Amino acid sequence: MANLRQPGYLGTKPMIHHQPGKALLDKMRILVTWSTHLAFLENGIDDIDRQRTFCVGAYGDDPDKPDAALIAGLPDLIGTVEHEKNEWIERFVLSFPAGDVFAFDLESSTNYFAYALYEKSVLRRKAFGDAERGVVLNEGALLEEELEVLTKYGNKDLVQHGEALAFNICKRFFGHPFDEFDDEKQLTVEVYRMLPRFFISVRKVLRRPPFDG
Numbered sequence: 001m002a003n004l005r006q007p008g009y010l011g012t013k014p015m016i017h018h019q020p021g022k023a024l025l026d027k028m029r030i031l032v033t034w035s036t037h038l039a040f041l042e043n044g045i046d047d048i049d050r051q052r053t054f055c056v057g058a059y060g061d062d063p064d065k066p067d068a069a070l071i072a073g074l075p076d077l078i079g080t081v082e083h084e085k086n087e088w089i090e091r092f093v094l095s096f097p098a099g100d101v102f103a104f105d106l107e108s109s110t111n112y113f114a115y116a117l118y119e120k121s122v123l124r125r126k127a128f129g130d131a132e133r134g135v136v137l138n139e140g141a142l143l144e145e146e147l148e149v150l151t152k153y154g155n156k157d158l159v160q161h162g163e164a165l166a167f168n169i170c171k172r173f174f175g176h177p178f179d180e181f182d183d184e185k186q187l188t189v190e191v192y193r194m195l196p197r198f199f200i201s202v203r204k205v206l207r208r209p210p211f212d213g
Contacts (some may be wrong), residue, residue, distance in 0.1 A: 001070035001103075001173050002096035005060075009068050014059035016188045020066040021058035025083025028075065028091040030135040041072075041187040048073030052196070055189040068173070069096070075194055081105040081114040082128040082137070089116065097121045102173060104166040113162025117143065117169060129159050145169045 003009050016038075025032060039047070044055035054074045060067035071077075077088045081103050093101050097120065104115035107130075114128030117140075125140035135158050142150070145168040150156050158165065170178035 001068070001170075002092065002099050002101045003068045003173050004096060004099040005067045007172050010059065010070065010173045010187060011175030011181065013186050014068060015061065016057050016059055016190070017063040017066065018190065019063060021056045021069070021190055022062075024069055024071075024092075024095060025056060025192070027095055028088060030088075030174060032192045033195060036190050036192050038188055039191050041189050044191050045072055045074075046187040047191055049075070053191055053193040054194070056192055057187070057189040068099075070173075070189070072189070077103075078105060078130060083115060086122055093118050093121055100172060102169060104169070106163050106166060107162065111159050111162060113159070115166045115169065127158055127165075129162070135159060144171060145171055 001010070039049075039055075041055065041057075048055065049055050052075045055072040057072070058066040058069045071092070074088065077086075080086055081089070082105075086103075089101075089103050092103070099117040099120070102115065104113070108111055110130045110132065112128075112130040116126040117124045123140070125143055125146075127135065127138045127140075129135040129137070138158065146165050147165045149161055149168050153161055153164075167180075168179040170176075170181070174181045176182070
């Protein structure tokens with residue numbers, strides 16, 4: 001998610017616009033089917049992982065220049081937030097170079113957590129790990145939102161509190177921790193479906209330059 005406005009802007013019921021949302025997908029080279037529909041964020045998230053669906057929202061007063069955006073449940077991004085070179089996140093950051101960008105990925109069954117926060121295109125904080133590996137990366141100073149969680153529970157076990165940490169950092173964007181965002185039914189997203197992997201592979205092959213041997 002990205003925000004160019006005041007902290008908590010996505011919690012102010014901003015207006016969603018289709019064209020900048022689609023333009024963002026094009027810029028990030030995310031290939032999708034033509035069909036899409038609107039849904040509240042909560043319902044859109046419930047549909048994630050069904051036939052490669054995911055949520056997109058581009059928001060602001062100006063339909064040609066979004067002030068904030070989010071992408072949730074992108075199939076090819078799940079499990080990759082921890083990667084050092086993540087093309088999806090890099091393209092997203094480049095789309096909002098003057099804003100805050102936050103990416104996170106969680107899996108409760110393994111206590112897996114991974115999150116990264118950028119401020120004006122600069123990586124401010126990144127951490128990831130799970131129950132098996134422990135904390136694999138802990139880069140950058142702890143954020144105020146992280147300190148709130150760790151102080152509340154009286155320890156600094158990032159793996160144990162990974163979900164709570166990621167959700168609390170979301171306050172910068174929603175005004176509340178993600179799991180306490182009561183207004184999520186009022187935040188509209190568009191639900192897209194990625195092209196099947198076979199068609200994506202075919203398009204990549206067709207776009208390759210001819211071999212000059």
